[in-house]
Amino acid sequence: MKYRNPVIPGFYPDPSVCRVGEDFYLVNSSFEFFPGVPLYHSRDLVNWRQAGHVLTRESQLPLAGVRASGGIYAPTIREHAGRYYMITTNIGGWHTGAQNFIVHAQDPLGPWSEPVLLDQEGIDPSLFWDDDEACYYVGTHQGEKGSCIGQFQLDPDTGARLTETRPIWYGTGGKCPEGPHMYKIGGWYYLMIAEGGTEYGHMETIARSRQLWGPFESCPHNPILTHRNLMPGFDAMLDPDYVEFQGTGHADLVEDSAGGWWLVFHAIRPTQGQLHHIGRETMLAPVEWVDGWPVVNGGQLIQAVMEAKATPGARLDSQGFAAQGSFSVEEDFTQVQALPAGWAHLRGQKPGGCRFEQGLVLTAGEDSLDSPLGSPSFAGVRQRQFLAFVETELLPQPEAQAGLTVFHTHQHHYDLTLVQRDGQRAALLRKRVCDMVTESALVPLPGEGPVTLQIHSDKQGYRFFAKAQGQEPVLVGQGLSQLLSTEVMAGTFTGCFFGLFCQGQPGAQARFSRFTCRYSGEESGGPAPQ
Numbered sequence: 001m002k003y004r005n006p007v008i009p010g011f012y013p014d015p016s017v018c019r020v021g022e023d024f025y026l027v028n029s030s031f032e033f034f035p036g037v038p039l040y041h042s043r044d045l046v047n048w049r050q051a052g053h054v055l056t057r058e059s060q061l062p063l064a065g066v067r068a069s070g071g072i073y074a075p076t077i078r079e080h081a082g083r084y085y086m087i088t089t090n091i092g093g094w095h096t097g098a099q100n101f102i103v104h105a106q107d108p109l110g111p112w113s114e115p116v117l118l119d120q121e122g123i124d125p126s127l128f129w130d131d132d133e134a135c136y137y138v139g140t141h142q143g144e145k146g147s148c149i150g151q152f153q154l155d156p157d158t159g160a161r162l163t164e165t166r167p168i169w170y171g172t173g174g175k176c177p178e179g180p181h182m183y184k185i186g187g188w189y190y191l192m193i194a195e196g197g198t199e200y201g202h203m204e205t206i207a208r209s210r211q212l213w214g215p216f217e218s219c220p221h222n223p224i225l226t227h228r229n230l231m232p233g234f235d236a237m238l239d240p241d242y243v244e245f246q247g248t249g250h251a252d253l254v255e256d257s258a259g260g261w262w263l264v265f266h267a268i269r270p271t272q273g274q275l276h277h278i279g280r281e282t283m284l285a286p287v288e289w290v291d292g293w294p295v296v297n298g299g300q301l302i303q304a305v306m307e308a309k310a311t312p313g314a315r316l317d318s319q320g321f322a323a324q325g326s327f328s329v330e331e332d333f334t335q336v337q338a339l340p341a342g343w344a345h346l347r348g349q350k351p352g353g354c355r356f357e358q359g360l361v362l363t364a365g366e367d368s369l370d371s372p373l374g375s376p377s378f379a380g381v382r383q384r385q386f387l388a389f390v391e392t393e394l395l396p397q398p399e400a401q402a403g404l405t406v407f408h409t410h411q412h413h414y415d416l417t418l419v420q421r422d423g424q425r426a427a428l429l430r431k432r433v434c435d436m437v438t439e440s441a442l443v444p445l446p447g448e449g450p451v452t453l454q455i456h457s458d459k460q461g462y463r464f465f466a467k468a469q470g471q472e473p474v475l476v477g478q479g480l481s482q483l484l485s486t487e488v489m490a491g492t493f494t495g496c497f498f499g500l501f502c503q504g505q506p507g508a509q510a511r512f513s514r515f516t517c518r519y520s521g522e523e524s525g526g527p528a529p530q
């Protein structure tokens with residue numbers, strides 16, 4: 001089977017996966033965005049569809065006051081004895097440093113329980129059940145010799161701690177040993193972790209022991225996955241051996257129903273040198289076991305087109321490519337009463353901030369897209385690919401400043417905004433990068449009817465167009481993608497969104513009738529049925 005990486009493109013980092021029968025469920029980190037923890041479903045590991053979110057209520061996911069790239073860190077999903085468990089950390093959400101918690105459900109599509117809070121510091125928690133049904137927590141920990149992976153036994157339904165936390169592995173010497181998962185395979189306990197930091201030195205390493213508490217013996221060919229020695233910054237035009245992925249790591253292992261093994265992990269696609277702006281994306285690679293150790297993709301680098309033994313559910317075309325769904329979005333807001341899976345708000349929505357009434361009605365509140373800890377009136381989808389065409393149609397009230405944004409953080413966003421100046425309606429592009437703000441010239445938009453706004457994007461950047469009814473689109477301005485990159489912001493864990501927003505005078509409204517986001521280069525040309 002051939003398939004394309006990333007299997008879930010855009011800001012979908014820290015993947016964790018479990019299989020129950022023929023169904024795979026995968027979760028990702030979501031940070032300051034609400035709802036939290038996107039939940040994906042697949043029957044073949046390559047064709048993924050977002051089924052919803054795990055954390056859908058404020059009681060599960062308090063995000064008020066959470067800074068950008070705080071909130072929900074790396075989750076783990078597991079099934080045990082017919083019950084699904086998702087364990088994760090909310091950084092800052094309970095105004096404690098980092099709160100680890102578990103939610104559980106009989107059906108992964110929900111509803112999920114209220115959070116069961118744990119008294120354990122650290123991030124990247126994972127759960128493991130031993131053969132005797134005892135359940136263990138592994139996560140990052142501070143041991144006597146520094147950062148390590150710690151483990152304790154707990155009751156996953158009540159959160160009760162049953163043992164002290166003990167360090168079990170310090171890793172191979174890379175910084176930030178994190179993202180651990182424990183597995184029991186062929187009589188061995190395997191502890192797989194990420195090291196090197198989530199940036200360009202990222203890697204995945206593994207160790208094994210005959211005993212749950214160790215001592216753990218490091219795999220002789222660690223790291224089992226890394227692109228840390230690749231030279232970023234050259235592209236396919238210049239370098240025939242170009243590999244577009246960097247920062248590979250933070251992995252989870254899963255076995256398909258035919259006994260094939262797979263690794264899900266994340267990677268980034270830098271566009272210019274060491275700059276990436278659409279986040280860490282979910283990837284897939286085949287795994288073989290050699291002498292009791294996993295070998296990822298035959299020890300080769302991870303490519304955009306992969307070749308592996310087909311998963312049981314995969315449907316192949318005549319060239320051997322597995323069907324993979326399109327991530328394009330086409331919404332007619334006049335026909336729905338709620339935002340479909342895939343849409344997100346910033347730290348939730350103020351009551352009435354986002355409702356449906358002959359379209360999506362966004363109401364301005366006190367917060368704007370510039371508010372560092374705010375919940376502006378905002379709804380967006382993650383940017384999945386570089387080549388995109390985005391379009392919306394809206395009718396704002398005169399007191400509103402509403403439009404279409406490319407949003408990464410409150411300090412990094414480009415906003416195509418409809419404004420009223422001297423009684424005239426006009427569009428302008430407002431760009432915020434760190435503490436610099438620029439505004440384009442006003443483009444007048446005659447008439448009173450709805451306005452169409454567009455973004456055309458490629459690797460290098462975004463061009464913004466506005467169009468009054470019956471007119472041709474007019475270029476309002478443009479912005480470089482590199483200034484919206486994670487690295488320009490001195491590190492985020494998130495990626496760019498295409499979003500709708502309404503700010504200005506509190507109470508002012510804008511009605512959006514539709515939203516389109518089409519990606520070129522998606523070979524399958526439409527959602528692949530599962």
Ligand code: 6LW
Binds near residue numbers: 014074178194249
């Ligand atoms: C996550 C850590 C990491 O908790 O980045 O890449 C952190 N790995 O494991 C935030 O996603």
